Amino acid sequence: MALVLDLSGRVVLVTGGSKGIGLGITQAFLDAGATVVTCARSESPTVDGAEHRVCDVRDPDAVTSMVEEIVATHGRLDVLVNNAGGAPATDAATASPRFHDKIVGLNLLSPLAVSQTANAVMQRQESGGSIVNISSISAHRASPTVAAYGAAKAGLDSLTRSLAMEPKVRVNAVDVGLCRTENTDDHYGSDDRVAAIERTIPLGRMAQPVEVGRVAVFLASDLASYVSGARVGCDGGGEPPVFLHV
Template identity: 75%
Template sequence: MPLALDLTGRTALVTGGTRGIGLGITQALLAAGATVVTCSRSAVEPVPGTTHRVCDVRDADAVQELIGSLDRLDVLVNNAGGAPATDAATASPRFHEKIVGLNLLAPLVCAQAANAVMQRQETGGAIVNISSVSANRPAPTIAAYGAAKAGLDSLTTSLAMEWAPRVRVNAVDVGLCRTEQTDDHYGDDASVARIEQTIPLRRMARPEEVGNVVAFLASDLASYVSGATVACHGGGETPAFLLVQKGL
């Protein structure tokens, strides 16, 4: 029998799902047949085929209102996140609080609200947390972000155990990915090309490739996958001594 990744009849909520990696996730879920709702802090043009709602995921009341307004919720993708590069020695406590709030506490708030709905559904549900390779390696200039993502990976395993068997919870540790913000983060095309030579697959990810991993984890093909952190990073990072040997 052929394998089929089919999310027809299921409703998915993708936080921050209108641009960058979030857009790739939204498009992958749509392609699999899901009904997709996206949210962000401000009003934006909806992705064709989706419904968009304004919601600050750091606001527990706003999250409860959004999720409570849905007829059902089968998939939650905690994608909203990020952090500007800042020296950890001089960043203010308020700055660090905001970064941890967005990248760790907000996913927990959203997951709690989604779990309450999914536990009541006969078919349960799936939660996918979008994390980062920064969770498992030094993250200079984004230290609070890396720490928050490490916490998110840990949170994933705990929630998967606590909310089973009705709800599955997994994470995706995303590596370097080409988005509309690539130039801001990594420089011009020449700089990006040099960086890509340090990745075993010799290129950054495309947002839709991350979306494909999320769609799999949300589907019945992953029905026995829970508490897992899937690396989507092109093979990781080449060790520094090998880069030196190759003249990179």
């Protein structure tokens, strides 16, 4: 039997799916033949072949309305990819409580709320469904300047394992390492600095967003039909010990 990643006929929601890593995820699902809906807080350039909804995933009522609209349009929801997230760099010691609340809300509480809403739909479907949480290597190492983000992603990995205990819907996480997006230069600095960072990665480069997407597609596909509660690293081999560079 040939191993094929064919998601034709499946309906996929990718939060934050119109830029950055989310764009790569959206493209990977489109390449696999899925019907893809993206969402963001505002109108975004529509990815060719995908649909877009305006929705603030921090608002449970807005999430419910969006999912109901998707089901009304397509009759089902097979896959949810919780990708929306992120955090600006700041000193945790001086950041305001409101700042920390917003970061934890976006990166942990919002995926929980969207997962609850999607799960309610998937439970009614004979085929169930699949949820893929886009997490980060920041969940499992010190994350200076993005402490609240790292803590939220650690919570997301824990949430993944807990949600996977419930029946019928598979739930997995992808712990993403350094990835090249349209914001790479703004985040990491000059080309020379980016190149220096890439030399520390065992595979010698940062990921491309679509590579993260392919991992998500695998986890959502029938090839991963007995994979649930897993945390899959997509980090090019991880971060080598400091003693190798001193």
